[in-house]
Amino acid sequence: MGVAGLLINCYPIQFFANVQFVLGNTMTVIAAVLLGPWYAFLTAMMASTGLMLIWDSPHVYLFFGLEALFLGYARRRDIYALYADAAYWLLIGAPMVYLYVVFLMDIPPSHLGFIISKQGINGLIYTSIASLLILAIPKLWFLKDKVKDRHRRQLSAQLTYFFTLMVTLTLLFTALIFNFYFLERQQVMLKQNMNEAVAHLSISAQNYIDNHQIVIKNTANQLGLVADKPEKWQAILSNLHQSYPGFISMLIANPTADIVAASPASRLIKQQLPEQDINIKDRDYFIESFYNHRLFISSVFLGRGFGNDAIIAMSAPFYLDQQHTQVAGIVEGSLDLTHFSHIDQVNEYTDDESIVMVDEQNQIIYASEKLDLKPLSQFNFAVNKGVYRANLELINIHNTTSIVPEYMYAHRELNNGWTVYILKEFSPLLKLAEEQMFASFIMLLVSLLCTFYISTKLSALLTVPLEAVANQFSQAYSASGKTSAIDDNSPREVFSLYQRLAASKQQLIAHQVELEETVAKRTAELEKANKKLTELVDRDALTGLYNRRYAERKFSELLDFCLQSDQAITVVVLDLDLFKQVNDNYGHLAGDECLRNVSLLLQKYFKRDIDVVARYGGEEFLLILPLSNTLHIEHHLNGFREALSQLEITSPEDKQTFKVTVSIGAITANADYEIELDKWIKVADDNLYQAKQQGRNRTIINIITD
Incomplete structure (x- = not known):
């Protein structure tokens, strides 16, 4: 993940x-x-x-x-x-x-x-x-160690949460899609408005420049008609300047670059002081017009002599002859850049927009006052290509290294190489997006609260009737004496469920009574059968004695009993002598009869309720005798051995009689001698082996008192 x-x-x-x-x-x-x-x-x-x-x-x-x-x-x-x-x-x-x-x-x-x-x-x-x-x-x-709920959740809480999730996602995506398209539309409109504004301003600026170029050109033509009469130049220049106030000042210079006429004329009078230099031979507008014989528009520069304003000069030569071979002088007009401020103020798009106009050298000709950019300075800016996504061109002019864009902009280049920029602050658009986001958040919050309330009520319509149904069939609730009726406001499905459960409850009670009677009868029969089965499982089928499994299981109980009273216990292993000869001489039926007679005699001699007499296997028998008397146990075992040797056994087939003897190995010790029966049997079995080796029909017993 x-x-x-x-x-x-x-x-x-x-x-x-x-x-x-x-x-x-x-x-x-x-x-x-x-x-x-x-x-x-x-x-x-x-x-x-x-x-x-x-x-x-x-x-x-x-x-x-x-x-x-x-x-x-x-x-x-x-x-x-x-x-x-x-x-x-x-x-x-x-x-x-x-x-x-x-x-x-x-x-x-x-x-x-x-x-x-x-x-x-x-x-x-x-x-x-x-x-x-x-x-x-x-x-x-399918994750292995998933976190489990510590408490089972209520159905109403689960329904409320699910409804809240659905409404949250629906409202979020709806609001975001609406905001996205709303902001996209706003950006399209802004871009269109800015393009229209820059187009309008560029056309106005271009017309302003073109018109004044024509004025300079026409003035040069008019001066060419009186080029040989310098005394008329001042009058022509003054009259023309009055008709075209777009020029801050106008002047005429002779071939030696001396200013010979100016408008307003008062400026020329001031410049005729001895200490003032009124020669313009170093100015581009003189050089380009006089020597290159062409109409010239300068870059923005700081004026001198006729004022210290930032100006743009337009100049053209006029000639003494019709063939335009001999220049009589040049006429120049300093364009009034404050005109662009007027355009900025009356422009219908500039309520929240700013203007920057630069010349071909990227020097600022004019900038809206709120931008705080000085004329003649370089227009330094950085196109913002950071993390801010927008369908508009973004620009930074004050903090060029910031990732946050300052302005949206559009621009257009004029025919003379100037460029007009329209700037619009980016923050209002971001503020609009913030308001949209905040409004969406408030709408989401209110909707969530309403959803939580409504979903709680809706879940109650389902969970309350269901709880009432559950209470109706709860024994603990019924015992408390409370009632929770299913009223008419309950849904049809819940009421139908209640009716079916009520009918089922009656049937269940009837079946329960019948089942209890049947169970009681079957329980008695089962107990009787279990008792009989237990006897069959624990008893040897031929002799009626306990089997080996029973003896091994019972030994632990008898051992614990003797441990509590600090008493001795005797484990005896008996084996009939030469029993194979009985089967060979008298037949297997006689052998079975022999085993039954031996079992009856064992039960007669070892008849205490706590004594365990078991057939250990074949002709071997196992005795577990708790609470043994160490002084009399050997005598008692020999008594059984002697009684068996005197017992006459009749073969069922040929009615012949015969006798058998038994060899006995035993151990008598305190109960804490050993907890495992096999260890006791091992000692008794070793003694039985010695009895066989010493001639059979004898008893060997180990009595361990320590």
């Missing part, structure tokens, strides 16, 4: 400005809900690496790592992810974003609200998607 989150976060969804939605964090929320805080933290670190590669900002590890831990611990407390994430961004995330932007980022304070609300909405989006994926497709998450 961490790798998937990393890959998704490498392609954040651009919305507007610096708003980018990161859906890779959906995997972090899924890990937090299903696996707890530390798996979620690991997932967040991997997913945030994708954002680190794109944004190159380590804050993503802090913000989203803390979010993962917060959601994981909230899950352990059975808090739903959407509620927990909203609390995180409200209480922790938003303050951290504020501090990070203020102290570590070069972003104006006016952008703070937009950035913080964007982060919160972004968190709600991927948390809602993750929660919906978990609820909608639970079979997808």
Whole structure:
């Protein structure tokens, strides 16, 4: 999930400005809900690496790592992810974003609200998607150590949360799509308006320049008619300047570059002081017009002599002859740049826009006053290509290194190489987006509260009748004497369920009575059968004695009994002597009869309730005799042995009689001698072997007193 989150976060969804939605964090929320805080933290670190590669900002590890831990611990407390994430961004995330932007980022304070609300909405989006994926497709998450709910959730809470998720996602996407298209439309309109404004201003400026070029050209032609009469030049120049006040000043210079006429004339009088230099041979407008014989428009420069304003000079030569071979002088007009201020003020598009006009050398001819740019200075700017997404051209002119754009702009170049810029502040558009985002957030919050209230009421319509139905059939509730009727407001399906359950309850009671009677009868029969089965299982079928399994099982109980009273216990192994000869001489039926007679005699001699007499296998028998008297046990065993040797046994087939003897091996010791029966039998069996070796029909016993 961490790798998937990393890959998704490498392609954040651009919305507007610096708003980018990161859906890779959906995997972090899924890990937090299903696996707890530390798996979620690991997932967040991997997913945030994708954002680190794109944004190159380590804050993503802090913000989203803390979010993962917060959601994981909230899950352990059975808090739903959407509620927990909203609390995180409200209480922790938003303050951290504020501090990070203020102290570590070069972003104006006016952008703070937009950035913080964007982060919160972004968190709600991927948390809602993750929660919906978990609820909608639970079979997808086959994870081993999934976090379990500590308490079973109420149906009403689950329904409310599901409705809240659906409404949250629906409203979020609806609001975002609406805001996206609204902002797109605003940008299209702004771009269109700015293009129209720059077109209008460029046409006005071009016409202004063209008209004054024509004036200079016509003036040169008129002066050419009286080129040999210098005394008329001043009158012509003054009359012409009165008709075209777009020039700050106008002048006429002779071939030696001395100013011989000027308008206003008062300026020429002032310049005739001895200390003043009124020669313009070093000026481009004289050189280009006089020597190159052409109409010339200068770059912006600082005037001298006739004023210290920033001006643009237009000049043209006039001639003494019709063949234009001999220059009589040049006529020059200093263009009034304040005219562009007038254009700026009367322009219908300039209420919230600014104008910058530069010449072909990128020197500022005119700039709107609010831009605080000085004429004649270089127009330095940087086209913003940072993280702010917009369909407009963005520019920075005051802080060219900032990632935050200052202005949107449009520009157009004039025929003479000048360029007109229209600038519009970017912050109002961002403010509009912030208002839209904030309005969406408020709408979402109000809708969530309404949804929570309505879904609670809707779930109550289902859960309250169901609880009433459950109470009707609860024994504890019935015993308390309370009643919870299913009224007319209950849904039809719930009322039908109640009727069917009531009918089923009556049938169940009837069946229960019948079943109890049957169970009692069957229980008695079963107990009788179990008792008989137990006897069959624990008894030897031929002799009626206990079998080996019973003796081994019973030994532990008898041993514990003797341990409590500190008494001795005797384990005896008996084996009939030469029993094979009985089968060979008298037949197997005689052998079976022999075993039955021996068993009857054993039961006669060892008849205490606590004595265990068992057939150990074949012609071997096992005796377990608790509470043994060490002084008399050997005598008692020999008594049995002698009685058996005197017993006459009749063969069932040929009625022949015969006798058998028995060899006995035994051990008598305190109960704490050994807890395992096999150890006792081993000693008794060794003694039995010695009895056989010593001639049979004898008893060998070990009596261990210590």
